[in-house]
Amino acid sequence: MNRRQTMSFLSLFGLGAQAKAAPAATTGRPTIVPLQLSDAEWKQRLTPAAYHVLRHEGTEPPGSSSLNGEKRRGVFHCAGCDLPLFVSEAKYESGTGWPSFHTPLPDALGTRTDFKMILPRTEYHCARCGGHQGHVFDDGPRPTGKRYCNNGVALKFVAAAP
Numbered sequence: 001m002n003r004r005q006t007m008s009f010l011s012l013f014g015l016g017a018q019a020k021a022a023p024a025a026t027t028g029r030p031t032i033v034p035l036q037l038s039d040a041e042w043k044q045r046l047t048p049a050a051y052h053v054l055r056h057e058g059t060e061p062p063g064s065s066s067l068n069g070e071k072r073r074g075v076f077h078c079a080g081c082d083l084p085l086f087v088s089e090a091k092y093e094s095g096t097g098w099p100s101f102h103t104p105l106p107d108a109l110g111t112r113t114d115f116k117m118i119l120p121r122t123e124y125h126c127a128r129c130g131g132h133q134g135h136v137f138d139d140g141p142r143p144t145g146k147r148y149c150n151n152g153v154a155l156k157f158v159a160a161a162p
Contacts, residue, residue, distance in 0.1 A: 032107060035081045035129040046080060053151045054080045054131035057114075057123070062097025065152020070099070073160040079153065081129035083108060086148070088160075094140070094147055099155065101148040102140045109148075111136065124148065 037045065042055050052058035067076070076086040076099070085108045086101040094100035107127060114123035114135065122136045133154045140147035 032083065032127050037129075042080070047153070049153045050079050053154050054078075054126075054129075054133075057116075057132040058151075060098075060151045060153045064097075065099060067099045067152040067155055067157055068097065070157050072157075075158050075160075076101075076150075076155045077158055078126040078129060078131055078133070079156045080131035081126060082156070083126055083128040084158075085109065085126065085133065085155070086150075092141055094149065096147075096149055098134065099150045099152050100140070101150065102142070102144050102146055104148060109133070 039055070043051055046054060049060060053060060070088070070091070072088065074088050075084045076088070076091070077084050084105055086104055090101045090103040092100055092102060104124075109124045110127050110130075111122050111124045114121045124133050124136050125131060126133060131154060132151075134148065134150040137147045137149065138145060
């Protein structure tokens with residue numbers, strides 16, 4: 001992906017090229033500064049499986065992630081850039097074979113329409129690095145009714161302090 005393609009991609013999420021983190025006027029939370037690395041840098045930074053999912057929108061086999069059974073309190077971060085995406089309280093067992101969540105952290109994700117399976121689906125990415133996480137569906141539990149179906153290899157879990 002060249003710089004122009006990257007900037008176009010980031011603009012889909014309202015993430016122009018900010019020079020540094022600054023408080024957002026409406027939320028008081030810092031603005032997410034995009035992480036831009038070359039393909040070679042991503043290959044060096046990620047495992048082959050994480051690289052395939054995060055950078056090439058791949059999908060890991062269902063039931064293959066150890067995070068499916070993760071029940072401790074903590075936060076699920078993007079495996080590509082360490083941005084917190086979901087808290088453990090938002091995780092639930094969907095029966096799909098992938099870690100599933102009903103609510104992402106504010107401003108953590110961007111979405112776009114994916115037509116790879118012919119019918120449109122909503123794909124979501126990390127707001128910082130653009131790494132593919134999974135797809136969101138309208139068959140989840142309360143309070144949102146959403147199911148954020150995530151590739152486990154695209155996440156890392158950070159347990160809460162005891």
